[in-house]
Amino acid sequence: MQADADVRAVTAKIAGDYNSVPYKPLSKGSPGLDPALLFGLAGVYGDFPMRRDMDVLDLGCGSGGQLLRLGGLTTGRILGVDISRVACDDAIRQCKPLGSRCAIHCADLLDFDLATLGQFDLIYLLGVYFVVPDAVQKRLLEVIAACLKPGGVAVISYYTGEVWRQYDAMRKTVHAVVDRTTAPAEQIKAARRCLQDMAAAPGQKAMTTRIITHALAGDETALFHEIMGEVHAHATTTAFEEALAPAGIHFLNWLQPGPFASPDPKARAAAADRGSQGGYLYGVFGKYDPALPADWSKISWITGLRRAGASAYGIPVFRDTAASGTVEVMNTSTAAALDVLARGPVAWTDIQKALAAQPAGLAYLAAVKRDFLTYWQAGQITPLAGAA
Numbered sequence: 001m002q003a004d005a006d007v008r009a010v011t012a013k014i015a016g017d018y019n020s021v022p023y024k025p026l027s028k029g030s031p032g033l034d035p036a037l038l039f040g041l042a043g044v045y046g047d048f049p050m051r052r053d054m055d056v057l058d059l060g061c062g063s064g065g066q067l068l069r070l071g072g073l074t075t076g077r078i079l080g081v082d083i084s085r086v087a088c089d090d091a092i093r094q095c096k097p098l099g100s101r102c103a104i105h106c107a108d109l110l111d112f113d114l115a116t117l118g119q120f121d122l123i124y125l126l127g128v129y130f131v132v133p134d135a136v137q138k139r140l141l142e143v144i145a146a147c148l149k150p151g152g153v154a155v156i157s158y159y160t161g162e163v164w165r166q167y168d169a170m171r172k173t174v175h176a177v178v179d180r181t182t183a184p185a186e187q188i189k190a191a192r193r194c195l196q197d198m199a200a201a202p203g204q205k206a207m208t209t210r211i212i213t214h215a216l217a218g219d220e221t222a223l224f225h226e227i228m229g230e231v232h233a234h235a236t237t238t239a240f241e242e243a244l245a246p247a248g249i250h251f252l253n254w255l256q257p258g259p260f261a262s263p264d265p266k267a268r269a270a271a272a273d274r275g276s277q278g279g280y281l282y283g284v285f286g287k288y289d290p291a292l293p294a295d296w297s298k299i300s301w302i303t304g305l306r307r308a309g310a311s312a313y314g315i316p317v318f319r320d321t322a323a324s325g326t327v328e329v330m331n332t333s334t335a336a337a338l339d340v341l342a343r344g345p346v347a348w349t350d351i352q353k354a355l356a357a358q359p360a361g362l363a364y365l366a367a368v369k370r371d372f373l374t375y376w377q378a379g380q381i382t383p384l385a386g387a388a
């Protein structure tokens with residue numbers, strides 16, 4: 001009972017903070033989180049058909065920007081849940097054009113009845129997991145486990161690894177000097193002063209300086225909630241995989257993909273935790289059977305790589321039009337596939353047809369796939385889903 005009262009006191013304080021300082025950096029939603037990108041990413045690993053009439057849930061929806069954006073891209077049910085009355089009123093106002101297919105519930109996620117929530121094709125949990133206490137974190141994963149449809153995708157943003165540890169140390173220093181009982185504007189001012197002092201301190205790690213500089217450059221409301229807030233928790237990709245796997249939901253990759261090519265989601269999650277400094281990451285999870293081979297038949301690819309000639313050794317060279325630089329493409333089948341992609345997004349099935357008509361046929365298809373994964377990780381090629 002006491003534990004529950006303690007958690008309620010924390011969630012009430014968090015709700016009060018978000019009421020007094022509304023959080024709006026993503027108030028127009030993020031194109032980087034559009035279903036075509038998420039279901040495209042998921043389609044690299046399994047069967048994730050993207051339906052235009054998909055149902056979407058946003059847990060901790062804030063002022064509803066993501067929901068409004070999704071409402072314009074889909075025709076199904078749109079549901080947002082948030083504990084902050086001020087955020088919900090904003091979301092209700094913003095999402096009014098979506099009419100009756102959109103609902104915003106003002107509630108603590110701890111009180112939400114899983115039996116009545118329904119099932120969703122896409123669940124967002126953005127900017128929430130790390131600002132809530134353990135009991136709410138556990139609940140959020142229960143909601144995803146219970147409410148994601150087969151073939152559905154969930155995105156969870158979280159802090160992890162060394163970056164989180166450095167962030168946490170910065171946060172503790174600020175808490176030691178800023179009086180958190182003063183008005184939010186005073187806290188923001190004092191926190192900025194403290195961060196500026198820290199930024200000017202000599203001899204600190206480059207990563208610490210980057211984190212402090214990033215915090216100072218960011219939105220003030222984010223600074224208030226993330227640095228002065230009650231909770232700032234870290235997570236591991238492996239822990240998400242372990243919690244969600246019993247519901248058939250598995251880690252796919254990060255939105256900005258890591259080098260996690262293994263078909264085994266547990267191995268991908270472990271590689272994610274081992275192989276990087278961490279950071280603030282968007283983990284993409286999907287409900288699918290990892291034992292089934294991924295056939296890529298539902299995805300297209302798009303690239304900014306354009307053939308620009310050949311090296312002195314006759315190796316095809318492609319220019320990256322989205323960034324500066326060039327790429328030498330050793331595999332001539334991959335080079336042919338990239339030429340096909342120069343006309344815009346092309347379905348993997350059409351790429352295969354084009355390769356079958358080449359002299360090498362489909363002999364090097366597995367190598368083309370490996371190359372695509374490498375270029376994807378380098379940000380030079382992107383998988384996309386098209387709506388059925």
Ligand SMILES: C[S@@+](CC[C@H](N)C(=O)[O-])C[C@H]1O[C@@H](n2cnc3c(N)ncnc32)[C@H](O)[C@@H]1O
Nearest residue numbers: 018026060061062082083084108109126127128
């Ligand atoms: C950093 S904001 C993120 C808002 C939005 N998802 C975005 O990305 O812009 C965190 C949100 O989580 C909500 N929240 C925190 N604890 C909650 C709880 N226990 N139940 C429901 N919402 C909660 C807050 O009110 C706030 O709107």
